[in-house]
Amino acid sequence: MSDAVILYPSSGRGHVVPMVELGKLISKHHPSISITIIILTLPNETTSTNSYIATVSAAAPSINFIHIVASSFEIAQLNNRNLHQAILTLSSSSNVKALVIDYFCNFAVQVSSCLNIPTYYFCAASASALCHLLYCPTIHKNIAESLKDLDILVDAPGTPSIPSKDLPLVMLDRSHRVYQYFINTANQMAKSSGIIVNTFESLGPRAVKAILEGKCTPDESFLPPIYCIGPIVSTSESKEEHECLIWLDSQPSRSVVFLCxxxxxxxxxxxxxEMAIGLEKVGLGSCGWCAIHQQIIKPEAFYMQKNEAWKRKTGFVVKLWAPQVAILNHGSVGLFVTHCGWNSILESVCAGVPMLAWPLYAEQKMNRTFLVEGMKMGLKVSESEDGIVSAAELEQRLTEMMKSEKGKEIERRVMAIRACAVEAVNNGGSSRVALAHFVESL
Known part of the structure; x- marks a missing residue:
């Protein structure tokens, strides 16, 4: 029987895509290992995720997909019976060497332990975010109150200090069931067979060093291997040229601000x-802008504001999905205004495009701190107390990035880190070596 690895991502494009790309990476460099990916499908799953999986299935028939319909956040626990049966079925024809799970699928450990299958975790976030996750039990032990009742800086080894209000909402309330879930996940990860991280060592060296030295785990006797195998980004976008790419062809080099x-x-x-006004004011100068937004509430306010920019051909708006990787790698794009999702940050790094950090939810405010203060590859966009980023704030940050010496310094750093990313995934690079070590551990 052939050796097999089962990948088990959480629901949602931000978790599914990097896990699938991991499967493609293993299959490419270690084709003797068969890959099965179990997809949890929610009723409201976006069509973009479905079309992405369909594209991968057509291009990589050696990767097997199993779909399980789920219905809630606790999907992994609720579907453990289905997972157990799927693994038993695969075991009848393959030698299952490992189950690689998303950290939102921690309940799956109950299944892998029962079947004596080594469990690895896949972290679709930065090494700094992993530091914070592994350090959660220590923070829980050292701070008796819920962080929602405090206004303090929270420290984790190897990372910049994070204002408590910038932590994910579920981590602010000790009584919340999801809070305890993350504490349990952190403890379980520390005892796992290993943790695979979608990053490369030189992107977060302090964080990687802190994890490897056991500073993030409460019991240093539990220190799983860490495999930094990134950056892995989606390469399965549609080959059809989007109209925004044609528009970008007409713009000067590094002149366009891309918002997504x-x-x-x-x-x-x-x-x-406010966004439209800020872009208009900057657009009157020497830059164009390309606003791409996946879901918009009452978009008329934006489109009415952009009419004049459209006539001057300084702006372009895409209402739905757009090929982000292709846009970032287009020669006319010089700046990325991002919500600070880790996949988007990696895609920008790989394209050598500096960023303005405008986080919205989940761990994105943490990522803003890591990006701006730790990696020094972007500027912070600040919101008011009511959560609004004013036109003046957006205009000032765009101008600072495009015209100041600090902006030029950030751009030089991003280009240098991009070169490190290329080196990491080449033959003999740190990420390629880490991938080989993971396969050897199986």
Whole structure:
């Protein structure tokens, strides 16, 4: 029987895509290992995720997909019976060497332990975010109150200090069931067979060093191997040329500001108007802008504001999905305004494009701190107390990035890190070596 690895991502494009790309990476460099990916499908799953999987299935028939329909956040626990049966079925024809799970699928450990299958975790976030996750039990032990009742800086080894209000909401309330879930996950990860991280060593060296030295885990006797195998980004976008790429062809080199806020980013009409005004003011100078937004509330406020820019051909708006990787790698794009999802940050790094950090939810405010203060590859966009980024704030940050010496310094650093990313995934690079070590551990 052939050796097999089962990948088990959480639901949602931001988790599915990097896990599938991991499967493609293993299959490419170690074709003797068969890859099966179990997909949890929610009723409201975006069509973009479905079309992405269909594209991968057509291009990589050696990767097997099993779909399980789920219905809630606790999908992994609720579907353990289905997972157990799927693994038993695969075991009848393959030698299952490992189960690689997303950290949102921690309940799956109950199944892998029962079947005596080594469990690895896949972290689709930065090494700094992993530091914080592994350090959660220590923070829980050292701080008796819920962080929602405090206004403090929270420290984790190897990372910049994070304002408590910038942590994910579920980590602020000790009584929340999801809070305890993350504490349990962190403890379980520390006892696992290994942790695979979608990053490369030189992107977060302090964080990687802190994890390897056991500073993030409460019991240093539990220190799983860490495999930094990134950056892995999607290479399965549609080959059909999008109209925005044709528009970009007509723009000067590095002149376009690209705005995109992920698959779950939504804005109020008030925020869209402020955004449009800020872009208009900057657009009157020497830059164009390309606003790509996946889901928009009351978009008319934005489109009415952009009419004049459209006539001057300084702006372009895409209402739905756009090929982000292709856009970032287009020669006319010089700046990325991002919600700070880790996949988007990696795609920008790989393209050598500096960033303005405009986080919206989940761990994105943490990522802003890592990006701006730790990696020094972007500038912070600040919101008011009511959560609105004003037109003036957006205009100032765009101008600072495009015209100041600090902006030029950030651009030089991003290009240097891009070269490190290329080196990491080449033959003999740190990420390629880490991938080989993971396969050897099986």
């Amino acid at each position: 806020f992920g698959s779950m980013g939504v804005f109020s009409a008030t925020q869209l108007k």
